[in-house]
Amino acid sequence: MIAAVLDALVEPALLLDGEGRVALANRAAQDKLGVWIVGRSHVSVLRQPALLGPVGEALVRQVPGHARFIHSAGEVETPFDVAITPVAEGQVLLVFRDVSDTQAGQSMRRDFVANVSHELKTPLAALSGFIETMQGTARNDAPARERFLALMSREVARMDRLVSDLLSLSRVEEQSRRRPTATVDFSPLAREAAATLRPGAEASGVAIALDCPPAAPMAGDRDQLMQVLTNLIGNAVKYGARPGAVEVAIASVDRDPVIRGPAWRLSVADHGPGIAPEHLPRLTERFYRIDTGRSRKQGGTGLGLAIVKHIVNRHRGRLRIDSVEGRGTIVTVLFPALS
Ligand SMILES: Nc1ncnc2c1ncn2[C@@H]1O[C@H](COP(=O)(O)OP(=O)(O)OP(=O)(O)O)[C@@H](O)[C@H]1O
Ligand SMILES: [Mg+2]
Structure with missing residues (x-):
């Protein structure tokens, strides 16, 4: 019965017995980790200290937890978030959720913010330079001030273009599913x-x-x-x-x-x-x-x-x-x- 329930899960799942051995491994888990794992100690199956610590806690003290597990197959590393849940009679259920998409999303967002900041920094640095010059050496030099103002308006136009492009990008992204x-x-x-x-x-x-x-x-x-x-x-x-x-x-x-x-x-x-x-x-x-x-x-x-x-x-x-x-x-x- 439990085996059938676990097999119905899309995520890999393991049920550990009170001794910490793999009592059940659903199909997804056998695909990812190998069919040999059933009956083995979880220590030899999971091997990663970041996961073994919280799993040990759950086995000994029946406390639920979360941990990170990295599955490697050749060159490909897949990060999993593992939910560790003590169930009846000292058994512990582990469910592995693939978080590669969310991680990729986060790193894309980080890159994006870094790029935007960099693009805005360039015209801002130019503008503050011009302002400084106009307050200092060019204070009483009308022709120089005119020249600087023209340059400043070019930098402002650049920032304006960047912001409108960002807005239109986010607008199309938001509408992407609406034909x-x-x-x-x-x-x-x-x-x-x-x-x-x-x-x-x-x-x-x-x-x-x-x-x-x-x-x-x-x-x-x-x-x-x-x-x-x-x-x-x-x-x-x-x-x-x-x-x-x-x-x-x-x-x-x-x-x-x-x-x-x-x-x-x-x-x-x-x-x-x-x-x-x-x-x-x-x-x-x-x-x-x-x-x-x-x-x-x-x-x-x-x-x-x-x-x-x-x-x-x-x-x-x-x-x-x-x-x-x-x-x-x-x-x-x-x-x-x-x-
Ligand atoms: N017809 C082309 N011939 C050669 N390189 C091109 C051509 N079209 C685009 N590129 C290259 O692709 C890059 C990206 O183009 P894209 O239109 O996304 O940006 P951009 O023209 O630099 O800026 P923006 O379109 O936001 O004003 C350009 O910077 C340019 O290096
Ligand atoms: Mg272009």
Whole structure:
């Protein structure tokens, strides 16, 4: 009866008898720790002092507890939180909960906070430097003050951009499970994005060419689709060749096997230096930049592609980045089309 109950648990579980031997090991525990453990002393099975201490306490004094257990299989280490519960007649029940996801989540959050703080520290340090100079040496120097004010407003703009990017990232993350319901025409959005970015691009010698169908209806969030277009075209302009050309196209795909239906394929191509293969899988990580200095100079925060990826996921689309070093980069996004 108890064996059947333990087998029904997804988590590995062990029942120790009053002598500290493994009386029962459910299927999950036998999978993780081996079938040989039944009948053995828990000391030879568990081996880790961090766990043996509290288990000993439970066996001797019937006190419940918690402990950490690390299971290693080859290179992979899985952390478990073990709930230690004395049950009837000196027996002790151990239930192992896999906490690798929560741990990964915590370390991601720590990295994220560290990155945000670092990104904010740079403009803040610059601002406090300017303030100090204006209070000191530049106090009575009007032209210098003007120059510093212009530099300060650039730093403030950078912080402003960072904060808005963070807000939009957290907004898309929050909505990630809610599919957009509005019907949007993707074509005019692409025209609008290209028209908005064209003056800046042309000023730095980059021509933006656009090829899209008269209409491209899809279920989508207009502002978010605009963000996708702006960041991808913006990246091609910023990191492509100068002078150079950027080609933006929307094409219809009859049936995409991954989307499982008709789709719109947006492609943004540049002819810049391209991206080395080792960077490709990491580009959509928050704050990941290949050349941090170059990106910063252009006002980049490294959040653009992370936001794009979330938006594409929310729209049940696909994002793909292909690049040949020395030739250029093509970013392709597939969105399910309204059929
Ligand atoms: N078309 C491209 N060609 C070469 N490198 C690119 C291209 N697009 C993106 N990258 C690289 O990927 C990095 C991440 O891009 P992402 O859009 O996430 O950030 P960003 O452009 O630096 O900042 P933001 O988009 O927040 O202004 C860039 O810093 C750049 O190094
Ligand atoms: Mg960008």
